Amino acid sequence: MNNATNATQTAKAGFKLPFGMRDFGTFIGLVIIFAVFSWLSPVFFTGPNLINILQQSSINACIALGMTLVIVSGGIDLSVGPIAALSAVVAASLMVAGVPIPLAVMAALGAGALCGLFNGALIAYAGLQPFIVTLGGLSLYRALSLIYTGGNPVYGIPPEFRAFTNGDTLGLPTPVVIVAVIALICWTVLNKTPLGEYFMAVGGNQEAARIAGVPVARTKISAFVFSGVLAAVAALILVGRLGAADPTLGNLWELDAIAAAAIGGASLMGGKGSIVGTVMGAVILGSLRNGLTLMNVQAFYQLLATGIIIIAAMLIDSATRKSG
């Protein structure tokens, strides 16, 4: 090894892309979908419709951000939909009972956090599989919200709360701004904090991480708590939009969230994932539905297109990983 090559390698070590190669791939996918729909529909690429897409994607993006942290740390959270439902009925019934809105919001976030803590503790301390624990949670949290409400939606959400979640902030719909802030927080956690490194280390090689002194149990629990709290945030956005809290809301949310994370580059084997990628993944799924609706494509075919996009994304992902 001569000095010249050493010098360039040292230089390489200092230089870092702000945007990974995998994120670039997701970005290309997003651009292609935008290009295709802009060509097919004159309405698609207009300011109001783009804002519309962001708003429609915001709930899935919110869930998917938490899901990404869980997947990166080597887990999976199937219980996000029911956690959202439970948080929604808690918030709604407190608001209806006259509890101040900030307190009701805190209670909903607390409910989400508790569910995540319960999932995480069973996985970290009882050593159960994340898939099985959250599959149990899926039924458990759904049952709790159904029992709590007697199966009926909670109506009568205060207009102030509805006005807040349906209003604009900085010229954008408030939910979009909220999710953008959450994405920024998640990005910072994953890329800039020890906890983020722990997520990737535990997901990449749990035993090596433990031997190197990573607090494995706390790391796993943190990921599930993030996921639970973000499910609650998504629930609050939906409650504000609909003006009611249905104990059956959030059905199959986990699947859309996993799809967004996977399209964005998260590996279900753990250890890999990208916040920027997940946000783009959620927007890809959102714009696909939006575009197909604009073109009056039937719901059945929309489902078909979603499936094709997910599988195609994974095929491209696997092909590029092998060659790279």
Next chain:
Amino acid sequence: MPDSTTNSIIADPQNTSIDRLRLDGISKRFSGHVALNQVDLHVKPGEVHGLVGENGAGKSTLLNILSGVLSADSGNITIDGKVLNIKSPLQARTNGIAMIHQELQHVPELSVAQNMFLGRSITHMGGVLVNRKQQERVALEVLATLDPDINPSAPIRTLKVAQRQLIEIARALMEDAKVIAMDEPTSSLTPAEFQQLARLIEDLAGRGVSIIYVSHKMNEIFEVCTRATVLRDGQNIAVATLAETNAAGITASMVGRDLVEATHISHATKDPILEVTNLRRGKHVKDASFTLHRGEVLGIAGLVGAGRTELLRLIAGIDRPDAGTVHMHGKQVASNDPRAAISAGMGLLPEERKRDGIIRDRPVTSNVALPSFRLFSTLGLIRRKQIAATSLEILRDMDLRPLNIAKPIGTFSGGNQQKVIIGRWLAASADIMLFDEPTRGIDVGAKAEIYSLVEKLAAAGKAIIVVSSEMSELIRLADRVLVMSEGSITGELQGEKINEGAMLELAIASA
């Protein structure tokens, strides 16, 4: 499926003028980097041929081409004068080339016979059902000549590594292999098991099978091989007739320079830094007690399974001890808590680097900083620049190659991964380092580097424990050696008394 006949194996073993296997002018490039440049390898019938070279010299690439995993950019492979066009591992096998991998790939829950017939089952009922009885009969027949103790219907996980290797060899024999390539076959064998393997290799060679034997261990190469091909940087350096040369000669042509046999210098003080008292776990570790001093290199010798790794894991807090205490710097350290041991200044270099050491897909920097991210953070945010600077400083010192700390650690060779894990504990300012088989699977050049590193660390006042199965390594490095046998420390050797005979005697002693 053709019937197994032993005739084709011993086809004309006396005619040694014709090469059984010829690789001529093999070249291979990977994205601009030349891995092999016009490499030749000629093996006669019934010859045991060594293939040696440092990591990265191109041995694995050559074996992968031979076994059909990779295809060469140019060059020919001929067997018994017939030019082969190998495009897949299956084609290599049908042409009589068998590969015994370093890491054996078996399905642990399936039986010995099922593993042997994986992918080419003997069937009956019109090819629908697997004929297990017939498979087990054939397996028994083949295994009888190798190791009659192996039961073909036992699950493969119940077998020892040495026996699992025999399964692979048996499978190769069933397929009428003309050439068997063995990649580091002894990396998990005891010395006695190596002797068994050596006898088997001799026997196979007598039956006309050609063996390609890849190993870093010079004593093995000289014991089993007649000739050896030396590769360096993807080129043929020499084909040596081993009776006419010695280990130093081969090593010199491998690394391209003479390795100076350094003499041991002690930096040991009388200042105790680690005290282990009556540490016990099941039958693996029985009442181990000893003291380690600042600047000391303490070796732990013993046979595979003597409890050495288990002892290190107890000290490092990875496993829960049944009884006993560990004191560091005079203070008791909580047991079964790696974080407590690390914050008291301990660092473990695990034996199974891939399983217990590295986070494969993460960059070098993240692997270095893993135990110390909190120290490298301000207000909860990681100071990446400082981690990069520290990693670069430490790893440049250790001559990490290539010195690209942004690359995932999984892309580095074993020796370089080892440097990164050692660097991890330097960055964490550990002052007690536990090295479990630090040079396993590492080439000669990197080995010398690790040795001088251990010495440098001792000179800097670190206390070091080295567990090793290579006695020469302990003689070279240790100020003092503890020998373990069946979970107990059976003796302690110091200074002049550290030699192979004394260590072996204590290693087979029962406490």
